[in-house]
Amino acid sequence: xxxKEGAGDRLLLILMYAAIAVFALVCLIPFVxxxxxxxxxxxxxxxxxxxxxxxxxxxEAYKLLLQDDTIYKSYGVTIFITVVGTVLAMLVTCAxxxxxxxxxxxxxxxxxxxxxxxxxxxxxxVSSYILITKYLxxxxxxxxxxxxxxxxxxxxxxxxxxxKSIDESLAESAKIDGANEIYIMFRIMIxxxxxxxxxxxxxxxxxxWNKWFEAMLYIRNEDLYPLQYLIKRIxxxxxxxxxxxxNINVFEYTTPTLTTRLAATIVTIGPIIFLYPFLQxxxxxxxxxxxxxx
Numbered sequence: 001x002x003x004k005e006g007a008g009d010r011l012l013l014i015l016m017y018a019a020i021a022v023f024a025l026v027c028l029i030p031f032v033x034x035x036x037x038x039x040x041x042x043x044x045x046x047x048x049x050x051x052x053x054x055x056x057x058x059x060e061a062y063k064l065l066l067q068d069d070t071i072y073k074s075y076g077v078t079i080f081i082t083v084v085g086t087v088l089a090m091l092v093t094c095a096x097x098x099x100x101x102x103x104x105x106x107x108x109x110x111x112x113x114x115x116x117x118x119x120x121x122x123x124x125x126v127s128s129y130i131l132i133t134k135y136l137x138x139x140x141x142x143x144x145x146x147x148x149x150x151x152x153x154x155x156x157x158x159x160x161x162x163x164k165s166i167d168e169s170l171a172e173s174a175k176i177d178g179a180n181e182i183y184i185m186f187r188i189m190i191x192x193x194x195x196x197x198x199x200x201x202x203x204x205x206x207x208x209w210n211k212w213f214e215a216m217l218y219i220r221n222e223d224l225y226p227l228q229y230l231i232k233r234i235x236x237x238x239x240x241x242x243x244x245x246x247n248i249n250v251f252e253y254t255t256p257t258l259t260t261r262l263a264a265t266i267v268t269i270g271p272i273i274f275l276y277p278f279l280q281x282x283x284x285x286x287x288x289x290x291x292x293x294x
Contacts, residue, residue, distance in 0.1 A: 038062070038262035045258050061259035062267075070222070070230065071267065077142065078209060078227040085146040085208040086201050092150045093159050093200065098185045100156075101163035119153045132218060144218045145211055145226060152207070155200050162196040163189060209272060227268050234264045 033050050038061055040054035048055055065071060099105050100112055122128075128148075138144040166189065174184050190197065212228035219225060225233075 034262050035266055038259055038266050040259065042257065042259055058259075061263035065260055065263050065267065070225075071227075071264075073223055074225050074227040074230040077145075077224055078211075081142065081145045081211065081226060082205050082208040085149065086205045088146065089150045089152070089155075089204045089208075090197060090201050093152070093156050093204075094185065094190060094197070096151060097156050097159035098163050098189055099181075101160045102181075115153050115156065129217060139218050140221050140224065141218075142224055145214050146208070148214070149207065149211075152204070155203055159193075159196060159200055162193055166192055206272070231264050231268045235261050 029052075033052055036052055036054050037045060037050045039057055039059065040051070041056045041058040041060065044051075044054070044056040044058075096115070100108055100115075102108070105111075123131075132144060132148065133139050138147070170188055170192070171184050174188055179187075210228050211226050212232050215224070215226050215229035216232075219229070
């Protein structure tokens with residue numbers, strides 16, 4: 001029997017949808033403004049300011065930005081650290097989470113506390129910088145953007161909770177047949193945990209895609225700049241646009257400084273924006289992982 005909604009429930013539902021629509025519009029307006037302003041001329045922005053609709057349509061900023069191979073190199077670096085970093089991070093995370101989900105693991109509580117302690121306290125930036133530059137010698141290496149971020153304690157605890165929610169009879173049956181823990185993890189637990197792995201992989205991928213601070217500290221080779229650090233340099237300095245425009249010999253040519261910054265922003269966030277609608281369900285799944293009892 002269908003329960004009839006009251007007038008108060010319908011009003012509350014309408015108000016909630018209206019609030020969500022307004023919030024979505026508020027989030028969308030800045031992006032539309034940036035996109036529109038990147039598709040106009042520099043003189044139009046100087047005269048009319050940032051507009052929701054370009055008064056003078058122009059692709060000059062994108063042509064200027066994409067004519068140089070710098071943006072393509074940064075894309076390659078970012079794609080590499082995102083793909084390789086996500087795969088390695090999930091291997092390390094699962095290798096840490098699965099043993100901690102086992103009740104038979106000796107000193108499990110002490111190890112868990114040690115990992116949890118790093119979420120509350122850490123050595124700070126100075127000690128990390130000395131460790132990476134002096135002792136590990138990872139300066140100007142692409143691996144400095146990957147290896148220090150291979151294990152996120154929060155993601156590890158999410159993965160551990162999911163492993164603990166799996167029926168122990170699966171592992172016990174495999175042990176009776178002679179399987180060891182490594183076989184059980186790779187052939188039983190990981191295939192069963194694909195929804196959780198997909199969600200946490202997405203968290204890692206977004207973290208690797210947005211890396212820029214480590215590049216600012218440890219990378220001096222411009223060929224190893226990730227995309228986010230390159231966009232930061234473009235936003236911080238107008239000299240980048242002038243360097244790109246040096247080869248353009250046009251009378252009274254106005255270097256598109258502002259529009260180049262906006263175009264670089266669109267080029268940077270474009271892939272994630274188009275990818276997110278297909279992966280949104282994994283975000284929802286990821287939020288539910290932490291609610292698993294245990």
